[in-house]
Amino acid sequence: xVANVWKVVVGAGDTVSEGDTxxxxxxxxxxxxxxxxxxxxxxxVAVAEGDVVQEGDxxxxxxxx
Amino acid sequence: MPVIESVLVANRGEIxxxxxxxxxxxxxRTVAVYSEADAGSLHVREADSAVLLGPAxxxxxxxxxxxxxxxxxxxxxxxxxxxxxxxxxxxDFARAVQAAGLVWVGPDxxxxxxxxxxxxxxxxxxxxxxxxxAGTREPVADLEAATASAHHIGYPVMVKAVAGGGGxxxxxxxxxxxxxxxxxxxxxxxxxxxxxxxxxxxRYLEHARHVEVQILGLADGRVIALGERDCSVQRRxxxxxxxxxxxxxxxxxRQALMAAAVRAGQAVGxxxxxxxxxxxxxxxxxxxFLEMNTRLQVxxxxxxxxxxxDLVEAQIRIAFGQGPGFDPDAVRFSGHxxxxxxxxxxxxxxxxxxxxxTAWQEPVGPGVRVDAGYHRGDTVTAHYDPLMAKLVxxxxxxxxALERAAAAVANFTITGPKCNLPFFTELLASExxxxxxxxxxxxxxxxxxxxxxxx
Numbered sequence: 001x002v003a004n005v006w007k008v009v010v011g012a013g014d015t016v017s018e019g020d021t022x023x024x025x026x027x028x029x030x031x032x033x034x035x036x037x038x039x040x041x042x043x044x045v046a047v048a049e050g051d052v053v054q055e056g057d058x059x060x061x062x063x064x065x
Numbered sequence: 066m067p068v069i070e071s072v073l074v075a076n077r078g079e080i081x082x083x084x085x086x087x088x089x090x091x092x093x094r095t096v097a098v099y100s101e102a103d104a105g106s107l108h109v110r111e112a113d114s115a116v117l118l119g120p121a122x123x124x125x126x127x128x129x130x131x132x133x134x135x136x137x138x139x140x141x142x143x144x145x146x147x148x149x150x151x152x153x154x155x156x157d158f159a160r161a162v163q164a165a166g167l168v169w170v171g172p173d174x175x176x177x178x179x180x181x182x183x184x185x186x187x188x189x190x191x192x193x194x195x196x197x198x199a200g201t202r203e204p205v206a207d208l209e210a211a212t213a214s215a216h217h218i219g220y221p222v223m224v225k226a227v228a229g230g231g232g233x234x235x236x237x238x239x240x241x242x243x244x245x246x247x248x249x250x251x252x253x254x255x256x257x258x259x260x261x262x263x264x265x266x267x268r269y270l271e272h273a274r275h276v277e278v279q280i281l282g283l284a285d286g287r288v289i290a291l292g293e294r295d296c297s298v299q300r301r302x303x304x305x306x307x308x309x310x311x312x313x314x315x316x317x318x319r320q321a322l323m324a325a326a327v328r329a330g331q332a333v334g335x336x337x338x339x340x341x342x343x344x345x346x347x348x349x350x351x352x353x354f355l356e357m358n359t360r361l362q363v364x365x366x367x368x369x370x371x372x373x374x375d376l377v378e379a380q381i382r383i384a385f386g387q388g389p390g391f392d393p394d395a396v397r398f399s400g401h402x403x404x405x406x407x408x409x410x411x412x413x414x415x416x417x418x419x420x421x422x423t424a425w426q427e428p429v430g431p432g433v434r435v436d437a438g439y440h441r442g443d444t445v446t447a448h449y450d451p452l453m454a455k456l457v458x459x460x461x462x463x464x465x466a467l468e469r470a471a472a473a474v475a476n477f478t479i480t481g482p483k484c485n486l487p488f489f490t491e492l493l494a495s496e497x498x499x500x501x502x503x504x505x506x507x508x509x510x511x512x513x514x515x516x517x518x519x520x
Contacts, residue, residue: 001416001417001418001483001485002447003417007258009254020078026448026449027416027417028419028447028448028450029123029449029450029451030301030303030417030450030451031301032301032416033301035093054336055416
């Protein structure tokens with residue numbers, strides 16, 4: 001699956017809870033939110049708005065709380 | 066009254082085919098428009114003539130107002146049907162069509178604009194005596210005002226962007242502390258995504274059902290309601306399946322919904338097909354207005370199956386000032402109908418997967434209707450939404466409809482793109498769905514969130 005990075009919601013250093021939206025992808029006219037699978041701190045945002053990403057690409061690196 | 070002669074369908078895929086089918090049956094000349102990606106599409110082949118709009122991206126083709134108007138001028142059509150999505154709710158496009166001397170198959174541009182602004186629509190409905198979710202009549206000024214409003218409305222409250230939509234920038238707060246955080250998040254999201262930081266508060270209904278009413282504004286000024294549809298089966302806040310009647314709506318609530326929907330239509334002098342969307346509290350059997358869609362909806366076939374009415378024909382006739390093609394005082398509701406949206410996405414995580422269709426076998430049988438946008442040999446591309454077909458099933462009652470639906474799903478073969486048909490097998494076996502007691506949280510409950518994989 002291929003998608004565009006529509007919006008980057010978090011930044012490095014942000015604290016997030018499980019279920020928070022990290023990045024929103026766009027594919028086939030749909031907005032697909034990528035959610036935090038656990039609470040933690042954003043160590044790195046690996047993509048920028050407008051990037052084209054494939055399945056398997058790293059979007060955000062989260063450090064566990 | 067002018068004789069109806071021709072119509073240009075400013076859309077693609079299954080809805081373009083659907084409009085062309087009715088228009089052809091009515092004896093009208095039909096014109097299709099298409100992008101380079103859709104050159105071999107079914108809707109192009111099935112129209113009397115077709116005009117190329119431009120390259121694949123929607124902005125360069127289906128959303129290109131000048132190109133669509135040029136297509137209408139060059140083919141000498143009388144009218145334009147916008148389908149759903151694309152330009153169907155663009156007041157500017159509607160005005161441009163009318164300014165070009167063409168008949169717009171849709172409501173007045175003013176009605177489109179009135180209902181397009183969420184705050185305006187809410188206030189208009191409230192003034193017309195249609196129940197709306199308890200909420201702020203204006204955007205909230207600051208945290209102090211928001212807190213006061215939240216206490217007045219009662220927790221939990223939803224903070225949403227005034228200029229927003231689609232579930233983006235909404236957050237729920239259960240108490241004052243959460244409200245402060247939600248307000249900050251919602252404001253910054255609203256600014257970021259919609260360039261407008263204004264937010265409003267609304268009472269949040271946790272176990273709500275999304276129930277909508279189909280209305281028709283007739284040429285003589287009357288507004289009638291054609292029953293309701295339950296659209297609570299959703300993933301990512303988008304509908305996946307709809308049914309009519311709603312198993313969660315009792316006779317009294319149904320009457321109240323119909324009456325309110327008629328008042329909503331009357332409040333804006335509505336003409337043509339429209340849908341009044343509401344949130345129902347199934348336990349309290351109460352409802353509130355959510356928004357009004359000033360166009361034909363994807364799920365309109367469900368209403369057609371239980372009423373026997375061709376809504377596209379009604380739209381066209383009304384647009385030309387005629388009666389709707391049926392007796393509005395003799396509408397009968399019969400049986401139960403369910404629509405399943407067959408998307409080019411995987412059935413587990415619902416992630417899109419376009420591709421070349423290598424096999425396409427539709428189910429047939431009593432009560433089965435398939436509105437398809439693709440056949441074998443067509444390519445589902447990434448340029449448009451992933452809807453491939455609508456599988457609609459009717460039965461004498463809900464039990465028969467669900468039985469026929471399960472058989473139809475089992476007999477529908479699509480290979481090539483990703484396909485969500487197995488999800489419907491699951492849905493039709495879900496206890497909650499079978500019982501009819503589901504709400505908008507159903508699909509989330511059917512799925513556990515994906516876990517991070519190791520390595």
